[in-house]
Amino acid sequence: MATKLDISKYGGSPASTRRSPTPASLRASWTQDRTTRNHAINVQIANIRKAKKVDFCIVMDCTGSMARHLAACSSHVLRLVEYVGKINGSVQVRWGFVGYRDHEDGARRLEWLDFRNDDGRAFRTVVGEIQAFGGGDEPEDVLGGLWEAMQRLSWSGGTKIIFHVGDAPPHGRIFTSGSDNYPGGDPNGLRHETVLRKMRSLGILYYFGSINNSTDRMIEIFQQTLGKITVFNVKSTQPQTLVDQFVKASSVAIAQSVMLTSTIAFANASTLGKADLPMDPNQPDNWKNVPTIKGTSYTFNIPKSMDKIMSLEYWTRANLISGSVAIKVAEKPFSKGVERYAYYGRSIKAMSKDEAVVLKKFADEGSVSDFERYLTSLEVQTIAAYMAFEFNRYNCTLSLLLLINDVLQLLKLSVHCALFPPAANAKKVKFLKARVIKTAAYGEPRYCSEEPLYRDANFKRFNCNAGVITEFHSTLEAFAHFTYQFTEGYLVVTDLQGAEYQTEFILTDPAILCVDNLRFGQTNLGSGGIKECFVANHRCNSVCQQLGLKVIGA
Ligand SMILES: [Zn+2]
Known part of the structure; x- marks a missing residue:
């Protein structure tokens, strides 16, 4: 003993x-006095409490090449729940998912699961059953997937996160020079600027999981609207290592986002909106x-x-x-x-x-x-x-x-x-x-x-x-x-x-x-x-x- x-x-x-x-x-x-300070602190603590309620949505390419990643994504969630619970016990996460394929895939172009507060159980089952198929040409309906996540899911958390994982760029010549059935861009007229501005106006923080370099150009273009994007490596070909990479990426995305959202409460009002030197x-x-x-x-x-x-x-x-x-x-x-x-x-x-x-x-x-x-x-x-x-x-x-x-x-x-x-x-x-x-x-x-x-x-x-x-x-x-x-x-x-x-x-x-x-x-x-x-x-x-x-x- x-x-x-x-x-x-x-x-x-x-x-x-x-x-x-x-x-x-x-x-x-x-500051003026204790009462004023108490009031300011109560406001900040309420903001922090809100920031610790997290909506975490994985938006994922579900075409033919993505089977390994879907499997890792499904199985990482329970370990992630345990890890977040151990490290940041006061953070509560609701789990959501959107899978996208391509315009040729008809009714199965998009699949989604709204946020659940069930320790990732529904997420694990649903994502585990999704099949990787379809695709066709090199680009996929990336913009449709991101748009669906914003339209369909009931975002309400103080911290909102999209973790996007894919191995192909969106349609359009600005994103790729490979074979593309829609070189003029999305056939439904969805533009990346519209998608990203919507994301920003909803206060959603965007992270990307990179599998190969075909999405590098997309990230460069997205950064022009969103600012610096954190890109995680989810490239491993070993199933267990890939799960580890998912756990690491998701947990960092969650912790960083909650910190960022709650830090806004501290940023001095007089420096906000002021251009940086x-x-x-x-x-x-x-x-x-x-x-x-x-x-x-x-x-x-x-x-x-x-x-x-x-x-x-x-x-x-x-x-x-x-x-x-x-x-x-x-x-x-x-x-x-x-x-x-x-x-x-x-x-x-x-x-x-x-x-x-x-x-x-x-x-x-x-x-x-x-x-x-x-x-x-x-x-x-x-x-x-x-x-x-x-x-x-x-x-x-x-x-x-x-x-x-x-x-x-x-x-x-x-x-x-x-x-x-x-x-x-x-x-x-x-x-x-x-x-x-x-x-x-x-x-x-x-x-x-x-x-x-x-x-x-x-x-x-x-x-x-x-x-x-x-x-x-x-x-x-x-x-x-x-x-x-x-x-x-x-x-x-x-x-x-x-x-x-x-x-x-x-x-x-x-x-x-x-x-x-x-x-x-x-x-x-x-x-x-x-x-x-x-x-x-x-x-x-x-x-x-x-x-x-x-x-x-x-
Ligand atoms: Zn202790």
Whole structure:
């Protein structure tokens, strides 16, 4: 039997000795009062709840060449239901299907199954019985299939998805130069622009499963209307691998879509509808030609106790540590997140080599509260760094005990073996060290956040503050759980994004859900958010268990 460790030994202090936080945050200038904030949060949580109701429709070519894919599509659904249930327990999916063939196939040109909320059972049976036949010339009635999905199915979910799988393009010379009975396009006059505009107006998110390159041109053309399309690989000729590819594609499509739909709730109204700044994905050719800007840097000391995390006095300007800095900033940003643009930069050092950094600026800056907003993001990242420190320390202590256990086992002192749980496989969690920089290059103060350049090709978002897990890692979900337990339910560190390495995760830009809803900016959804976005979705995993965390939802 595993012995649970007492987490309170590893940091913090008993809750009874803590000062309760003062009623209003000192960094609350972005909002008016708790009542207004409560109202805004309730609206956001209602949106998130809605976004977690998903209509998922697979639109699939059912002509002669598609038998393998129909079989994989039918059998992947039960595994998918199980996977979604395990990873994102609060997401509810209704399953729908449209199969299309070609104009020569008469009454069996189109077949469909309306959305069902039955864990994919009807989907599995119906799709399993569909036969792959017909087709004729190379293109198929792709547009008819997509149109049917929008017309026939009863779309009502907060998140609407079409996952389209096919091995041939639509009719028409713009899509193919192969043999085509309708080179002028759809014989019923259906145009792709009409289909795609309808899709956009219904708020349906489109994904494609690619089998060969005959549909590449179609995706290029579709992207002109829909923007960047995520294309999944469903090319395997091995039946089991093909099922795996379907499970992966469908689960990513569902998680990404729910995240996207619920993120719209957070996008600052003032940046929505505003054209993006022109971007440049490359670093400047020669940093020597980029002017140096002088400024002041600000950081907070890592708090190292729960008292300090909860004490609003700790996070005031009086406690900032400042220093002089010199930086260079690329002229154009290289990317844009929900709220901020990211620029390449250089931190100029007098005594050593310049450091490559990333500078982040709010897209809608220019208000009096700019400095406070930057300090809020600094506060979030500093607290997350402290939580990671405690998590790693706790995990380390556990590892040491495990080592002792191993030694005892080696010495055949089996009587002690039962004292300790099996080896923990948690990786370390680290956050990039951030600071706020104030410059006055153009007469008025300008701010940005700075962190070391850590651009990794594998940079990903693992989960978001709406509580959707886009890529599951037991360590990261256990880390979120750890922060909840360590702070006795006061906060949860979420929105984990960064890169995974052999022994650690390097993360940046987290968000904090906290019972004090006037702290941590607009991504903090208060105690309602902790309940809806963390507790309702979290399923304890092996790392939670090995760390001895109290089971959530038991
Ligand atoms: Zn857990």
